[in-house]
Amino acid sequence: MNIPILFEDNHLLLVEKPINVPVQEDRSGDPDLLTILKDDLKVRYQKPGNVYLGLVHRLDRPVGGVMVFAKTSKAASRLSDLLRKNVIERNYITVVYGTPKKKRGQLVHYLLKDSRKNKVSVVSPNHPEGKKAVLDFEVLESKKGFSLLSVNLHTGRPHQIRVQLSSMGNPIYGDQKYGERFSKVGQQLALWAHKIQFEHPVKKEPIKVESIPPSKNPWNLWEKVKIRKPEKGTEVSHETVDERQLIFK
Template structure:
């Protein structure tokens, strides 16, 4: 599988994660992104022995889009700290069922993950081990019973966007886990990691890298400048 490299320097590797592959090795035994990237670095740079590549954040298996990896332990440590402090801006695109009541808004929920079922639920704030989840959304376009949303994360909880949009009454197209009443088996989840913005952990320069979803159904229903080509600034 060919992985698109969006940006690479001595400290960072930003790639476009393909849909339906795990970020790291899991119980499925399927090929994973981290291992593939390490192998690619080993071959491209003729590196002997093991290759270091730091995993500092994750995307759900069915989600594609931009991801950042650290090529040095210094960059990994600094990026991990930036994620912990929520200073890295992450924007997602999603095609959802229906049209939200408001063109833009902020969603605040408390979430709890059942690790045995690998499913997240909205719970009350005082529920044991509940985690606060916050995101902003904006409706970019609406057509034929679907809407294209831009989503900015303030927190990084498991399945956060999928759960919160479903709780709002607008589950993501293709999400059988949090929108099984509206979606059909085999449909591809229409959620894409569109952009990531942060200060370079070593060079201290502002950096933004974008990636765009494949222009097929249901993305092709929408007419919006977000659905174009990769951009790096």
């Protein structure tokens, strides 16, 4: 499996997670990202025995985009501490049904996970097992009954973005778990880990890595198509130019 490497040094490995690949081994038995990357490191660096690779955070199986792994235990410990202090900036882009009532805002909910059903629900702030979840969102553009949102996480609860946006009345495109009234079976969840930014845990240098979702529906609603003017005597040709970064920044 070809996993794009976005940044790598002696301490960190940042990659673009493919959609529908589990982050770590699960009951499905399908190839998981952590094992794939460990095997790759072992081959590329000709390392005998086990290879250390620390899992710092997670993405849901259907979500693609930027993920950071730690190649040393020191980096793993410090990155985990940065996550707890909420100083790692994690930005997502997503396509939702409808148009949110506000152009931008902050969502605060208390979430409860049912591990047996692998589903999260919104509960009262007074619930003894509810976990506070906070995110900021901004509507970048709306068209054809959908909206493109930028989302910044303040907490990292399971299924957080999916549950909170659904509770706002704008479930994510393709989400059969939290938007079953809107999504159809077989649609791909339109949620992408677009950007991550933090201070290098060892070198103390700024790290900023971005990833763009694939040129497929519904992401291609926000692509721009340019018509290249043909030379005299040639047929008209159409060239699709990927300018999505202009919108997603």
